[in-house]
Amino acid sequence: MPSLGADMEAGTVTRWLVKPGDEVHRGDIVAVVETEKSTIEVEIFENGVIEELVVPEGARVPVGAVLAHVSGVGAAPPTTRRVRRPEAKAPRPTARRPPSVPPPSPPPVRSPIVRHLAEQLHVDTASLPGRGPGGSVTREDVRRAGEKHPAGPPRPRSSPLARKLAAELGVDLHQVDGTGPGGAVREEDVRRAASGAAPPAAVPVAGAADRRLSMRRAIGALMARSKREIPHYYLSTTIDATAASAWLEQANLERPVTSRLVLPVLLLKATALAAAKVPEMNGFYENDTFAPSEAVHVGVAISLRTGGVIAPAIHHVNALSLDKLMTSLHDLVGRARSGVLRSSEMNDPTITVTNLGDLGVESVFGVIYPPQVALVGFGRLTERVVARDGMIEVRPCLTATLSADHRASDGHRGGRFLTEIDRLLQEPAKL
């Protein structure tokens, strides 16, 4: 299960578009996955032949779980197309093939990250009520549980089976008297405790309201992480948009309705070109290091009518013509709103642009999407009184803001970046 956005914990495979034996190529859409925010078409990263679909349709699994096995990865494409390889003869990379995995019903499911965190905080995930979608245990659940017992009473010694059973039966292992070696809790102990224990809380039925709630939670968790971890600094500048507006008006005059451009296209292109010039704004901060990205994939914050926001990427924006960019933006907004995005759009924006100007606010100081290091905000295009060459004039202006990560850059470079956006917008014909 790929990470389709930094705020994603788990996803549900709603549909497989391939079956065992199918040949796949890098970029092919192989499955449809549903997250809190959207329906996402998952593209495959490798060439090969689908060997086995591990996760059945309808199952919800955490980020990092194996969805399917693909053979021939890295090798030349197999010569026989769409033929299932004979079991005995195929030089199958046996190490990659795990024992058959039972369908992961019912949750809680735990990702390696969650497990790791749980170990650190001495939290027993088996006894934890999952608050994640579908009742799965999320990082937040573990964190919360860890905070409740800061000193962390180590979890009682218990067998894996006992822990699993305890989770299923809603039994708190701390309340169980263990009869195993060294007081370890055994399966029978849990069953005994369960007979007197309260029934587990009903798992809520997933619906639109739940989805909204879990989306709000996912956004909240990510933004809280951003504010906790990223030392933001903020800059703001007012850009004279006379040249950009005039150029746009002229360009649209010559265009049929169907190929007209909108101002955000110019803003996106200018941002991407500036990001290529000031690389400290473009990339990822991970493992205590900032890794600038060569490519500029601009995440576009799109508000969803049902509430929430999603920021899928348009790839290589600095290299796209304005017309291509317009088509991409149009397509992306449409698909984000109707809820179908691609995995490659979700997992690799290198910088994000939010444009709340359409809704009338003058400026927006956003929260950076980790692991990115910068977020650019554009406000509404308004007529403002400006002093220019000793004269007072009324000119269309907009405010551009930058939220950037101090671990990757300083205000000086941030200022250079915003100034570069301004400069580029003064010569729209060159965009």
Place this chain on the structure above:
Amino acid sequence: MTDDEARQLIRATLHQVAPDADLEDVGPDETLQEALDLDSIDFLNLIVGLHEATGLEIPERDYPHFSTLEGAIAYLVSATSAQ
């Protein structure tokens, strides 16, 4: 095109642009953008939709007519009768 036809066309087009937006919520003089939460792409989609239905080449300078429902109806009625 009559007032009613124009109203219906706008309603249908807006429904495509913003399926969950409810025109009933929009007062006659309220701006469509604000009332229905339309961004610049949505608004362009509205114009394109109306263009495709009517054949009208709605120039950008006429966009302000489309900020209210009543303004848009009046524009469509008058522009289609001039066609």
